[in-house]
Amino acid sequence: PPPLDALRAVLARGGIVCLLGERDLRRTGVPVTFFGEPTRMPAGPARLAVETGAPLLYAEFWYPDATSMRVRVHPPIDVSGGIEAGTQAMADAFAEGIARHPADWHMLQPLWLADLPAERRARIED
Numbered sequence: 001p002p003p004l005d006a007l008r009a010v011l012a013r014g015g016i017v018c019l020l021g022e023r024d025l026r027r028t029g030v031p032v033t034f035f036g037e038p039t040r041m042p043a044g045p046a047r048l049a050v051e052t053g054a055p056l057l058y059a060e061f062w063y064p065d066a067t068s069m070r071v072r073v074h075p076p077i078d079v080s081g082g083i084e085a086g087t088q089a090m091a092d093a094f095a096e097g098i099a100r101h102p103a104d105w106h107m108l109q110p111l112w113l114a115d116l117p118a119e120r121r122a123r124i125e126d
Contacts (some may be wrong), residue, residue, distance in 0.1 A: 004044065004088060008051070010114055011048065011052045011054045018059075019042070019044060020042075021041060021042065021045045021058075022034075022111075023109075023111075024035030024039070024040040024041050024042050026098070027123075027124050029041050029042045029043055029087070030043045030087040031082050031084075032087055032091040033091070034091045034112070035098075035109070038112070038113050038114075039091075039111055039112045039113055040124065041087050041091050042087075042091065043071055043083050044089060045086075045088060045090060046079050046084075046087045049077070049079045050079050053122075054120070055076035055077075056076055056077040056079055056086060057073055057074065057075075057076055057077070058073075058074045058077060058094070058097070059072070060073075060074065060101070061104065062101035063101075065071070072100045077090055077093060
């Protein structure tokens, strides 16, 4: 089945779906403001929450030292405003967590639209 259908089925069975929510790998995501700059984030997490009623939870991971890792699962993100508003709320949650632990966030590709070559940026913005 298509990926979203498979994920919906997992949620319908009461399962948990973990997604990378800040990486718009296909560059077709929802426009958001992230650390004050425009970018795009995938619609999938908020879309699944809106369409299925499943809670959209943000999990923050950080490393306080070389031998341990901490995880904090935050309260559900409000998606009552729809997919776009839910995706922006998710971006805001990511920004807050990254600001608390900036050394533990690793972005290995251009993220902000301003960092992309003009040709690629034009394709995305069309």
